[in-house]
Amino acid sequence: MRANIPADLARRSYVGGHPPLKTDVQKWQGILHKQGWGAPHWPVEYGGMGWDPIRLHIYMEELYNADGLDYGWQGLNMVAPVIIAFGSAAQKQRFLPRMLSGDDFWCQGFSEPNAGSDLANLRTRAELDGDEWVINGQKIWTSDARESNWGFFLVRTDPNVKPQKGISFLLAPMDTPGITIRPIESIEGGMGLNEVFLENVRVPRDNLVGEAGMGWTYAKYLLEKERTASAFLYFNKRELAKAKEIASRETIDGISLLEAPEFARKVARVEADLNALEWSVLRILYGERTVQNNDAVVSALKIGGSEMQQRVTALQLDALGARALREYHGTGPEVMAGNANWPAHIPGVAARYLFSRASTIYGGTREVQKNIIAKLAFGL
Ligand SMILES: Cc1cc2nc3c(=O)[nH]c(=O)nc-3n(C[C@H](O)[C@H](O)[C@H](O)COP(=O)(O)OP(=O)(O)OC[C@H]3O[C@@H](n4cnc5c(N)ncnc54)[C@H](O)[C@@H]3O)c2cc1C
Incomplete structure (x- = not known):
């Protein structure tokens, strides 16, 4: 790793700052991917290494020792395991390779102004209209929404059942008409956090991961994964x-x-x-x-x-x-x-x-x- 990380990138990584430059994240992901280490924690069949937990631990220590970037978090580490476990074959084929190569970056749209700790209370709605989901609502604290071209969202698809049962897991391109992103400055001056407004946002029916109403289960899986x-x-x-x-x-x-x-x-x-x-x-x-x-x-x-x-x-x-x-x-x-x-x-x-x-x-x-x-x- 030390031999392959560009000095300026390592220096910026050492200094830190949230979020890192997208160009740095992309470049570093490209370097790792070329070596076959784009997502070492994924199963081998999807481009991972199949290493046991101790090996992965040693790998991560070395990555940090070399001042490598540990980013691409929401895609490689969060939504990917969900797509691998619950996504369709088409979703795996479409999304996983582009995460590995660093072409796609993902953000997580879970929290809302009135649903943080009490996430099951979320109100963003999605309704099926023909072959499309129509999403309306607001997310907040969405890390890296502006740097990401895809977002994974928890949305309420059935308001008539127990709160946890009516939630689904939807994928949306961040440039879909109706999505407005407003940055929030954080305490140290970083601009990584955002509000995301969704107004009649239409995404294809196939952008649902797994089954409707199972979003809460998938989100828990995601949060427990690492x-x-x-x-x-x-x-x-x-x-x-x-x-x-x-x-x-x-x-x-x-x-x-x-x-x-x-x-x-x-x-x-x-x-x-x-x-x-x-x-x-x-x-x-x-x-x-x-x-x-x-x-x-x-x-x-x-x-x-x-x-x-x-x-x-x-x-x-x-x-x-x-x-x-x-x-x-x-x-x-x-x-x-x-x-x-x-x-x-x-x-x-x-x-x-x-x-x-x-x-x-x-x-x-x-x-x-x-x-x-x-x-x-x-x-x-
Ligand atoms: C830097 C940063 C990045 C983030 N990135 C993302 C992201 O990418 N995507 C995303 O969806 N969200 C993100 N979040 C949001 C984060 O998940 C929420 O801030 C968190 O879950 C807390 O929710 P909240 O802010 O609504 O606070 P609240 O839930 O309103 O909590 C306010 C206070 O009340 C306390 N409290 C709440 N409930 C209880 C209880 N039952 N018992 C005792 N005390 C309680 C809390 O501990 C806290 O001190 C991010 C947040 C931060 C700070």
Whole structure:
């Protein structure tokens, strides 16, 4: 990976920022695809590697070590497993190769203004009119809607049954007439989030995945698919390494911050907890079958991993002190190089810290995860 990643792309990936440049994501996906690693976690028959979970784990560690991009998330990692498991032969043939090659990017239209944690309450409707579904409603927090050419949507197709039973899983090209996308600026200045308005959006009947009314089941499958990804392990390990690197370069009273006892203790605390998180993930990967369907474990990893994101990025911020506050966005040449007054390890620190506030919200909030643990692990 290190031998094949372009230096400028690796640098932008190191700095971070949400979302990454689409050109970078496309280029990196092309490089991986050429090597046969376009979607290592997919079954071999669809272009995956068929690796066991431990191999995949090693692969992901190396990808992050090389500052490769871990993106294309919504397509390769989320909608693809659903299409593989429940989609028609035509859908597999049409969509999977274009995800592998990086030609298609996907966004996830689940959340609505009144349906986040309470997703089953979603109101966006789709009605069959001849051979077309007509969609009306609104989605929100849709990551990368503007960069994506396809979206997968949860829509209500039957309002007369129990909320979970009336939901279907529909695919729509994002340039379909009637779709309006409005960006939302996030706390660190990124523009990856969006509102998506759907007004008489017509898509072919065949864009339904599986059966009508089964969308909730497919969405649950999608969310459970990457069980251990919820620990954000690879991100956390890379960011801790960066925090240590920053601390080794910053000095206090003439000694490196990494050797200053108070800061060293902070680092050790975070590192010990991250090691524990890693062993929890490895235990699950190693004995994966025994914890199948164990939602409480997944929720515990999500809480541990998302809080860890906030802790490792806070450590970086602490190491820089006030210098981290200076705005330092973008992907311009200054971000690449750094200089004597503005060392290369500063860019991105404040933005990563700020964006990590969202980690305890997306993918199911911390409170909702705690409810799941209370119910499933403790029977409360
Ligand atoms: C950066 C980011 C990216 C996102 N990307 C996407 C995307 O691509 N596609 C998409 O569909 N969605 C996306 N989301 C939306 C995300 O899934 C929701 O924000 C999340 O599910 C929470 O829903 P909500 O924002 O409506 O908050 P709410 O559900 O309104 O929650 C508000 C507060 O109430 C608490 N709360 C809610 N219910 C309970 C309860 N039963 N018990 C205790 N406390 C409770 C919550 O923990 C939270 O603190 C993204 C969100 C973020 C922040």
